[in-house]
Amino acid sequence: MNNQIWIKKGDILKNIEVEKLVFWWKWFSILKHSNPAYNWRIIFITWWAIPWSIVDVKVIKKKNAFLETQIVNIIKKSPFEEQNKENIYWECGWCKWINIKYDKQLDIKQQQVIEALHNLEKYDENLIKKFQEIQASPIINWYRNKVEFSFWKYISKKDNIEQHFNVWFHKQWEFSKIQDFDWCILIDELQNKIYKKIKDFSKTLWLPVYDQFTQKWFFRHILIRRTYYTNEIMLLLSFNPDYFIDKTNLDKNEKLSKIKDFFIKLTKDFPEIKSIYFSYNVNKADTCIWDLELIYWKKQIKEELMWLSFNISPTSFFQTNSSWANKLYSLVLDFAKKDKLKDFTVLDLYWWTWTIWMIFAKSWAKKVISVEMVTSSSKDWESNAKLNKLTNIEFKNQKVEDFLKEYINKWEKADLLIIDPARAWMHPDALPNILKFKTNQIIYVSCNPATLSRDLEYILKNSNYKIEKIKAVDMFPHTHHIETIVSLIKE
Numbered sequence: 001m002n003n004q005i006w007i008k009k010g011d012i013l014k015n016i017e018v019e020k021l022v023f024w025w026k027w028f029s030i031l032k033h034s035n036p037a038y039n040w041r042i043i044f045i046t047w048w049a050i051p052w053s054i055v056d057v058k059v060i061k062k063k064n065a066f067l068e069t070q071i072v073n074i075i076k077k078s079p080f081e082e083q084n085k086e087n088i089y090w091e092c093g094w095c096k097w098i099n100i101k102y103d104k105q106l107d108i109k110q111q112q113v114i115e116a117l118h119n120l121e122k123y124d125e126n127l128i129k130k131f132q133e134i135q136a137s138p139i140i141n142w143y144r145n146k147v148e149f150s151f152w153k154y155i156s157k158k159d160n161i162e163q164h165f166n167v168w169f170h171k172q173w174e175f176s177k178i179q180d181f182d183w184c185i186l187i188d189e190l191q192n193k194i195y196k197k198i199k200d201f202s203k204t205l206w207l208p209v210y211d212q213f214t215q216k217w218f219f220r221h222i223l224i225r226r227t228y229y230t231n232e233i234m235l236l237l238s239f240n241p242d243y244f245i246d247k248t249n250l251d252k253n254e255k256l257s258k259i260k261d262f263f264i265k266l267t268k269d270f271p272e273i274k275s276i277y278f279s280y281n282v283n284k285a286d287t288c289i290w291d292l293e294l295i296y297w298k299k300q301i302k303e304e305l306m307w308l309s310f311n312i313s314p315t316s317f318f319q320t321n322s323s324w325a326n327k328l329y330s331l332v333l334d335f336a337k338k339d340k341l342k343d344f345t346v347l348d349l350y351w352w353t354w355t356i357w358m359i360f361a362k363s364w365a366k367k368v369i370s371v372e373m374v375t376s377s378s379k380d381w382e383s384n385a386k387l388n389k390l391t392n393i394e395f396k397n398q399k400v401e402d403f404l405k406e407y408i409n410k411w412e413k414a415d416l417l418i419i420d421p422a423r424a425w426m427h428p429d430a431l432p433n434i435l436k437f438k439t440n441q442i443i444y445v446s447c448n449p450a451t452l453s454r455d456l457e458y459i460l461k462n463s464n465y466k467i468e469k470i471k472a473v474d475m476f477p478h479t480h481h482i483e484t485i486v487s488l489i490k491e
Contacts, residue, residue, distance in 0.1 A: 005035050007067070011059045015075060016043060018053045021108055021480070022115070027051075031067070042066035050078035050100055051108070080104040084185075094169050095186055095478035102140055106474060109482045110134040113472045116449030123460040124467055132471040135327065140477045142188040143321045145226055145303075148288050149195065151202075151209035151219035152178030165209055167199045167222065186478070191224050194235070194270055198222055201262050205255065210240055212286055218243040220281050221288040225301065225312065226272070228322035232301035233272045235263065236314055238279035238288045260295050267296065274298045277314055289315055306330065308358050308388050316380050319355065321475045328445075328473050328483060329359050335443050335469070335487045336416060341365045347414035347437070349400050349430070350421045356445070360418070361390045369414070371396040371403045400426070404433035413437065420445040426455050435463045442488040452484055464491050 007013070013031065022028045027045035031038055047070050049055050054076035057069035084098050097105050114131060121127045137143065150170065154163040154177050166180035182196050199222070208217040221238035237259065244252035256278075267273045276296035283290050292314060300311040303318065305326055312318050319325035337344075341364055348357040348370045357370040370381075370393060385393055396403050417439050419426065434442070442465065446452035459465050468487040475483050 005033075007033075007035075007038055007059060007062065009059050009062060012056055012072060013043070013059065013067075013069065014056045016045070016055050016057050016069075018045060018049045018051055018055060018078070020051055021112065044068050045071060047071040048096060049074060050081045051104075052080065053078040094184070097480065098185065098478040102136075102477060105477065106134050106136055109474055110472055113449045113470070113482065113484050116453045117456065117470070119453060120456055120460060120467070123457075127467065130467055130469050132469055134472040134474060135331065137321070137324050137474050137477050138327075139321070139323050141185050143323060143477070144186045145228055145318070145322045146320055147184060147187050147191065147195075147224050149199075149222045150178055150286070151221065153209060153211060154178055154180070165203055167202070167209075187224070188226070190270070190272065191226055191233075194233070194266070194273070195222060195224060197266065197269075198235070198237070205258070207243070207255065215284055216240075216243070221279070223279075223288050223314070225314075227301055227303040227312070229304045230302050231272055232274045232298075232303075233270065234275040234277070234301045234312070234314065235266075235273060236277040236279055236288065236292075237263070238281045238290070240282060241280045242282055264296060274301050279314075305355060306359055307362055308355075308384075310355075310384055311380065311387060313380055319475070324473075324475045325355065328475060328485075329355055331471060331473065331485055332356060332418070332443060332445060333359060333363060335471075335485060336360075337441065338363065340415075344415035345369065345413065346416045346418060347371070347439075348418040348420070349434075350419065350426075356418055356420060357393065358384065358388060358390060361385075361393045362388065365392065367392050367394070369394045369396060371398060371400050373397065373399045401429035401433070404430055408433055408436050414439055416440075417442045418445070419443070421451075426451075431455060431458050432462070435459065435465075438490065440490050441468075444486045444488065446484045446486070447481065449482065449484060452486070456486065456488075459488060465489065466491050 016029050018027045019029050027049060029043045029045060031041045031043050033039045033041065042065060043057065044066055045057055049071055053074055055071045056073040056075060058072050059067055059069050061068035080101055081099050082101050114128070117127065149167050152166050154161055154166050163180060166178045168179050168181045170178060182199070183192050202219055207219060210217045210220045218239050220240060223236035223238065225234040244250055263276050275298040278293045278295055279288060279290050280293065281290040300313045303310045303312055303322060305322065306329055310318065341360070344365050345367045346360045346365045348360065348368060350372055357368050361368040381395065414437050417434060417437060419442065444452065444455070465488040468489045471485045473483040473485065
């Protein structure tokens with residue numbers, strides 16, 4: 001008779017020690033089990049805990065090499081946990097790490113990058129020596145220059161909850177739910193005060209919040225942007241204008257006029273507000289920006305970084321942590337051979353961040369060519385180049401993989417490649433052509449250690465580039481996000 005205990009889906013595994021965080025938001029542990037078939041089996045854990053917590057978990061999926069589980073109970077808190085008066089990480093997905101001591105957050109992120117690039121040691125036995133110490137953020141709280149709150153209902157028959165006017169962020173692990181809060185630790189006191197006033201006023205109008213499932217009702221989003229160095233604020237209210245169709249008992253113009261009057265009066269209390277928009281939003285997707293109307297003063301607000309000025313519109317992408325963006329871009333510039341820039345043609349691929357190509361152009365590079373396929377922000381980057389009197393820039397509005405083929409076929413060259421792709425990865429067709437440039441240096445800036453590892457492996461495997469140095473940069477405290485800068489040089 002077989003007395004071995006077999007694990008089934010739905011089983012509860014007790015007293016599991018959380019060891020570390022891997023790929024973004026899953027925790028990792030090793031199962032110690034009496035059944036040899038499960039002993040030392042890898043466990044991936046979702047829902048929230050902190051390294052070295054003791055938890056009970058429920059088996060969600062069984063795979064050959066691992067088990068996927070969810071936390072059902074925290075038996076013992078981690079020694080790395082600290083209480084925070086703004087601790088809402090269980091409800092809100094924005095600052096899940098807020099109860100982890102900041103020095104431990106840095107340790108976790110540094111280790112994540114090292115582990116993500118561990119497979120590259122087969123190309124470089126000295127790889128670990130090339131990791132520089134992670135760069136901590138000078139500001140741990142209140143650093144976000146842009147925040148977007150959603151209006152939503154929170155109705156749960158299971159939990160006997162029926163809330164019809166919630167404003168905040170999506171509940172962690174449950175995108176269909178919005179918890180209701182009045183304060184966010186990631187934005188400063190001024191932004192929080194403005195948010196609370198808009199929220200309280202919205203409730204006085206007796207207009208319902210939008211229902212994402214039925215695609216009906218009115219209020220949708222509040223967007224607040226505040227520049228760090230120039231202290232200018234942009235506000236945006238997103239709502240569904242179709243709500244008033246067939247509402248014969250409501251005067252649409254009267255309601256919108258009342259909302260406009262409130263926002264205009266808000267500028268008297270908060271003179272930092274320089275720009276206010278309405279977003280007439282009939283988009284079925286949960287997006288904030290749609291048909292925009294400027295209802296107050298400036299179309300754009302201005303920010304300043306590293307000797308440069310930036311005009312920021314509602315649709316502009318800009319680094320979320322302005323106070324720390326200066327340091328990130330300074331590090332990128334330091335990784336480059338600055339003394340030779342005056343003779344360099346710099347090719348900046350995926351320039352959707354704006355800032356890098358402008359910094360290199362301002363730093364007296366001979367020429368900067370910036371390549372990106374997204375056209376929505378073209379007016380922004382052209383106007384910002386003119387604003388800063390930068391004439392040594394060429395803009396290429398193409399897919400990177402298409403541009404590279406054309407550029408190489410024309411026998412064009414570059415002295416320095418800057419790569420800063422979106423979170424997903426570089427297009428596979430772009431990587432082979434990058435190696436054809438034979439530049440002396442490639443600087444890769446990544447917000448995803450996993451895809452960074454994949455792209456670096458291709459480069460190291462198919463060229464004589466070697467990694468010169470690696471540095472992780474924490475721009476987003478209390479979150480899992482991490483930036484990594486890698487310099488590759490040709491031997």
